[in-house]
Amino acid sequence: MIVVTGGAGFIGSNLIRALNQRGERNILLVDHLVNGRKMHNIADLDVADYMDKEEFIEKIGVAHFFDGVRAVFHQGACSATTEWDGKYVMMNNYDYSKRLLHWCIAKNVAFMYASSASVYGTGEHGFRVDRSCEHPINMYAYSKFQFDQYVRPLLTKTKSPIVGFRYFNVYGPREQHKGSMSSTAFHFNRQVIEQKRAKLFEGCDGMANGEQKRDFVHVDDVVDVNLWFLDHPEQRGIYNVGTGRAETFNVVAQAVTDWHKEGEIEYIPFPEHLKGAYQSYTQADISGLREAGYTKDFLTVKQGVARYLDWLNA
Structure with a gap:
């Protein structure tokens, strides 16, 4: 069995879709469907079982409960960068992750988890997987940073397959439930349909209007990286998952207006x-x-946004 936490969420549901395409059906989907609209993300997916996150946390460590599990994709988290209830964020993103990690180590189960590029803060020290670059500026980022810090010494103390993914700006299908936290491509698409204009922030930090730059990565590429590490359990560590290219919000907006031709x-x-x-x-x-052996090219914004809008506006 494969466990996917946050399985009804953005990246989790895309992971399950890709696992289904591989013929995998023996999947335990873990989520917390307080927002029932997330069911639209999973209505076309095939899983063996569903379990609420709170019940799942209670079951972690229960003898024999998860016998037969061969991998855990831990995508579940409070992902709101605007959430400042530190106790809530740390319980959901740090304590939960620690318990699941130790269960996987005890069972020698592959543990692949979602970290975040937000650990780099303003990015003034760069975006390398190195402590000198890391300075979180909100609670979400801190929770992800601190879990990475917890994992680091364990990588040298255990041979269990443990991989952390620092996702950059992910966009693509099955993100509509995220509301204001959905990608700019999602919002620009809706704005062009409804108002015939995409609304971008004015310049900040010395940058011209719309010239703020992000590493925008399509969710299909994110899923490919996850599955590559599932297939290569000998590779362990914490990795950035982005394209390696910074592109402006203007480029994203232009890709959206180009697709709509207005x-x-x-x-x-x-x-x-x-x-x-x-x-x-x-x-x-x-x-x-790349050093780990992942060689596939990543979609550019122009390629990825076109693929996304083909799906979104189907």
Whole structure:
């Protein structure tokens, strides 16, 4: 059996879709469906069982309960960068992850988990998987950073397959339930349909309007990386998962208007509540990923947005 936590979420549901395409059906989907609209992400997927996250946490460590599990994709987390209840975030993103990690180590089960590029903070020290580059600026980022810190010494103390993925700006199918946390491509698409214009933030941190840059990575590429490590359990560690390219929000908006063959770009004031807690530039250093042996090319924004909008507007 394969366990996917956060399986009704964005990346988790895409992982299950890809596992299904491989013929995998013996999957335990773990989630917390307080937002029942997430069922649209999983209605076309085949799994053996569903379990609520709270019940799953209670079962972790129960003798023989998860006998037969060969891999855990741990995608479940509080992903809101605007959540400042530190106790809540640490319980959901840190304590939960620690318990699951130790269960996997005890059973020698492959443990692949979602970290985040947010651990790099403003990015002023770079985006290498190195302590000198890491300075989280919100609670979500801190929870992911601290779990990576917890994992690091265990990588030298155990031979269990443990892999952490620092996702950069992921976009693509099955993210609609995220609301304001959905990707810019998702929002620009809706804005062009409804208002014939994509709304971008004005410049900040010395950058011109819409010229803030992010490493935008399509969810299909993220899933490919996850499955590659499932197939290569000899590779262990923490890795950036991005394209290695920084592209502007203007490029994303242009890709959306090009797909629709209509629409303008409008710049709106930069939100006060995001000042000091916003990444104006990200670009993954994927040298570690390449050294591990992952060689596949990543989609550009133009390629990835076109693929996404083909799906989104079908």
